[in-house]
Amino acid sequence: MRLSEASQLPDHQGGERKVFDFFKILFWFLAAGAVAIAILATILSNPESALSAALLIGVFILIYLLPSLVAAHRKHNNHGAIVALNVLLGWTLLGWVAALVWALTDNTRA
Numbered sequence: 001m002r003l004s005e006a007s008q009l010p011d012h013q014g015g016e017r018k019v020f021d022f023f024k025i026l027f028w029f030l031a032a033g034a035v036a037i038a039i040l041a042t043i044l045s046n047p048e049s050a051l052s053a054a055l056l057i058g059v060f061i062l063i064y065l066l067p068s069l070v071a072a073h074r075k076h077n078n079h080g081a082i083v084a085l086n087v088l089l090g091w092t093l094l095g096w097v098a099a100l101v102w103a104l105t106d107n108t109r110a
């Protein structure tokens with residue numbers, strides 16, 4: 001099979017792969033942030049604050065991305081748009097609430 005023929009085949013599992021890639025990137029982002037905070041706090045010679053800071057930032061990121069995670073779990077049809085709204089405007093309370101409400105709407109795949 002030539003490459004041009006392979007690129008024309010339907011992609012039946014592309015959506016699941018994108019969701020998996022999103023969570024994989026999120027995991028490594030959280031892990032790298034926690035390691036960076038732990039190293040910085042160790043350098044400042046207060047390891048107790050490193051663990052609490054890493055946990056606090058991890059919890060904050062999970063809460064911040066909650067609308068995206070809900071949309072992915074519910075297999076929402078507009079998951080990509082919800083992630084974009086959440087990441088770009090989630091820092092405003094209105095953008096975060098809008099993304100969460102949108103993620104909770106009944107527009108999901110079976």
